[in-house]
Amino acid sequence: MLKTRGNKLTWLGHAAFKITTASGKVILIDPWIATNPACPAEMKKLERVDTMLITHGHFDHIADAVELGKNFSPQIVAIHETCAWLGSKGVKNASGMNKGGTQKTGEIEATMTHAVHSCGIQDGDKIIYGGEACGYVIRLPGGMTIYHAGDTAVFSDMKLIGELYKPELALLPIGDFYTMGPREAALAIRLLGAMHVIPMHFATFPELTGSPEELKRLTQDISGLEIHALKPGESVE
Ligand code: NI
Numbered sequence: 001m002l003k004t005r006g007n008k009l010t011w012l013g014h015a016a017f018k019i020t021t022a023s024g025k026v027i028l029i030d031p032w033i034a035t036n037p038a039c040p041a042e043m044k045k046l047e048r049v050d051t052m053l054i055t056h057g058h059f060d061h062i063a064d065a066v067e068l069g070k071n072f073s074p075q076i077v078a079i080h081e082t083c084a085w086l087g088s089k090g091v092k093n094a095s096g097m098n099k100g101g102t103q104k105t106g107e108i109e110a111t112m113t114h115a116v117h118s119c120g121i122q123d124g125d126k127i128i129y130g131g132e133a134c135g136y137v138i139r140l141p142g143g144m145t146i147y148h149a150g151d152t153a154v155f156s157d158m159k160l161i162g163e164l165y166k167p168e169l170a171l172l173p174i175g176d177f178y179t180m181g182p183r184e185a186a187l188a189i190r191l192l193g194a195m196h197v198i199p200m201h202f203a204t205f206p207e208l209t210g211s212p213e214e215l216k217r218l219t220q221d222i223s224g225l226e227i228h229a230l231k232p233g234e235s236v237e
């Protein structure tokens with residue numbers, strides 16, 4: 001059984017997650033909401049955003065960051081260059097960091113991890129250097145530790161993430177094409193040692209063919225593993 005200790009995690013579709021803490025604070029990861037075809041219509045209007053974490057600058061992770069950043073003035077965590085770009089668009093409170101570091105922001109602590117992926121930001125007809133793609137280990141109030149891998153291939157240093165931070169819940173891309181598919185994600189689960197997994201970044205586009213069923217099939221030998229195959233809009237709490 002997953003113990004979320006008062007935190008509610010809602011999958012908004014694709015890589016976007018909303019975490020509501022016991023005190024009612026809202027943490028948003030990878031804000032692609034308004035034009036995200038996977039996000040249920042009734043979830044598109046947000047009441048508040050206190051903290052926003054961004055894994056990289058591709059539109060399907062950052063599309064609403066500027067608007068939400070201006071509307072709600074959240075604390076924003078991203079890699080240095082992406083924060084500089086957000087600042088150039090008039091967003092305040094973007095606290096750029098880098099991999100291996102941890103920052104406390106609001107009620108959470110975020111550690112930036114490696115990800116094997118690119119990070120250009122489409123800005124009009126130009127692609128701006130956005131730094132590197134990353135993932136996050138996030139310590140939530142109550143002591144729950146989760147890992148959002150961002151967009152990534154599997155990499156052997158996921159073993160270090162498991163050793164160092166012991167995430168109880170891993171949010172892993174499984175769609176293939178732009179990220180790991182189920183075959184790679186199954187190895188990622190073994191490297192991380194996480195006993196709870198929420199698959200993400202699949203089915204949004206036709207190329208993203210990986211499925212939770214395939215991931216379950218490839219990991220059925222791992223005793224105690226629970227794969228929480230949410231539908232967009234569903235939560236664990
Ligand atoms: Ni990407």
Ligand code: MN
Nearest residue numbers: 058060151178
């Ligand atoms: Mn993506």
